[in-house]
Amino acid sequence: MLKKNSILSFILLLTIALFAQVKGQKSINPGPEKAHPAVDRKALADYAKLYVGTPYRKSGMDPEKGFDCSGYVKFVFSHFGIILPRSSGDYKTFGKALKPEEFKVGDVLVLYGYKDQKHIGHVGIICEANGMKSRFIHASSGKAMSVTISDLGSKGYKKRFYKCIDVIKQK
Numbered sequence: 001m002l003k004k005n006s007i008l009s010f011i012l013l014l015t016i017a018l019f020a021q022v023k024g025q026k027s028i029n030p031g032p033e034k035a036h037p038a039v040d041r042k043a044l045a046d047y048a049k050l051y052v053g054t055p056y057r058k059s060g061m062d063p064e065k066g067f068d069c070s071g072y073v074k075f076v077f078s079h080f081g082i083i084l085p086r087s088s089g090d091y092k093t094f095g096k097a098l099k100p101e102e103f104k105v106g107d108v109l110v111l112y113g114y115k116d117q118k119h120i121g122h123v124g125i126i127c128e129a130n131g132m133k134s135r136f137i138h139a140s141s142g143k144a145m146s147v148t149i150s151d152l153g154s155k156g157y158k159k160r161f162y163k164c165i166d167v168i169k170q171k
Helices: 002-024 042-048 070-080 089-092
Strands: 108-112 121-129 133-139 147-151 160-164
Touching: 042 070, 042 121, 042 133, 070 089, 070 133, 089 108, 089 121, 133 160
Parallel strands: none
Antiparallel strands: 108 121, 108 160, 121 133, 133 147
16 A cells, blocks of 8 residues: 555655646747757757767667667757757757857757658757767667667768757857
8 A cells, every 4th residue: 555655645745846847838939939048058958969879769869778860969958957849840940050160069950851851850969069060969760770879961861861950059
């Protein structure tokens, strides 16, 4: 009986916490709602790197089960109190595009899908900023099938580049 009450209490507390979190979220708009200048970009990239090797999982947002690309990005940024879109397609109109010389660690890369250049299909986080030669961390459904670090300047990703946005601090 005690174990059953403990489980019910835990579920109730979890439900209250999730409700409070959802209630406090603002709807997703075309750009970051507010600046988050207190977020340390290096700390964000270091945190993201903790999950290198986590398996790719379609619709995944759980480090225990796996991530898809947008689930991974949302998971990392939510650790720092930044709420981002859940779907990679929602990034098409989200945020203001940066010039390559403005790319910084912690910015979000938005890429077309691998099949065409009409639909947004992938997102990742810059972990080493160097314009179009930056390196980014992402949950890959490709050869790696896991969270991995890739070169934006590689042939496969350079042609898929759509934009890079700063979700930490507004311009």
